[in-house]
Amino acid sequence: MPDMTKQTDTQAGLSGIVNIIYLNRDNCEITEKNGFIGLKxxxxxxxxxTAPEEKKDEKPSDKPDEKDGKKEEKKPEKKAVEERLLENGKLEKTAERIFLSRAFPFDMPLEYISVLDRDKKEIGFIRSLDDFDEPARGMLLHELEAKYYTPKIKKIYSVKERYGFSYWKTECEFGEKSFTLQDTFRSIIRSHLADGTERVFILDVDGNRYEIENVEALDRQSYKKIELYL
Structure with a gap:
């Protein structure tokens, strides 16, 4: 009989998922201040x-900081996430600045999004942007589009291979664009939509992303230049 006391790798991995905080319209308010989004x-x-310990008042220094002959008081730095225990036993989390990170940036860009504080620690997880109403959904979408801005390639003028690198000259929506790939086959990611459309994402040596929205929509000469990599 197998030893049931031993936890499988799968079970061990799933055990951590229980602690994930899922954020949605019912438990989370998206805020905006000075062009940055936050949440409560x-x-x-x-x-x-456990409740964070309050810092005791420190004795003033004998030599206070001075600037232009004036005494300057040091303001305590705000925490990335302020936490407060409510009377109903719930925990209130407030962050003036949050960052979003897609778990599946190519296949599910509007689902499974990690929400991070300014220290890059995870606050919670968004299953889908549709779990939020407007204007919260719009603010989240704007933040994602700004972070994951991806120029659309309309035409490919040339692709030249040399010493493990490939040098591309293309035309994007805003004009001509040249970039370099290392290990070209690994730098090209193919994705198929439900309607059968084949998209291609390209990652250059500087970490920039480019997208061909529909490979079949390329002109014949452009397609021939990348056919080898597909």
Whole structure:
């Protein structure tokens, strides 16, 4: 009989998922200040959570900081996420600045999005932008589009291989664009939409992304230049 006390790798991996905080219209408000988005969320208190210790008032220094002959008081730095325990036992999280990261940037760009604070620590997870109403959904979408801006390639003038690199000259929506790929086959990611359309994402040596929205829509000469890599 197998030893049931041993946890499989799959079970061990899934055990951590229980602690994920899912954010949606019911528990999270998306805020905007000075062009940056933040949030205020009310979530279940995690097991083992303890209230942060309040810093005791420090004695003033004998030599206070001075600037232009004036005394300058040091303001305490704000935390990336402020936490407050509510009377109902829920935990309120407030972050003035949040960052979004797609788990599946090519296949599901509007689903499974990690929400991070300014220290790059995860606050929660968004299953889908559709879990939010307007204007919150619009603010989240704008943030994603700004981070993952991807120029659309309309025409390919040339692709030249040399010493493991390929040098591309293309025409994008905003004009001509040249870039370099390393290990070309690995730098090209193919994706098929539900309607059968084949999209191609290209990652250059500087980490920039480019997209061919529909490979079949390319002119014949452009297609022939990348056919080898597809």
């Amino acid at each position: 969320a009310v979530v279940d208190k995690p097991d083992g959570w």
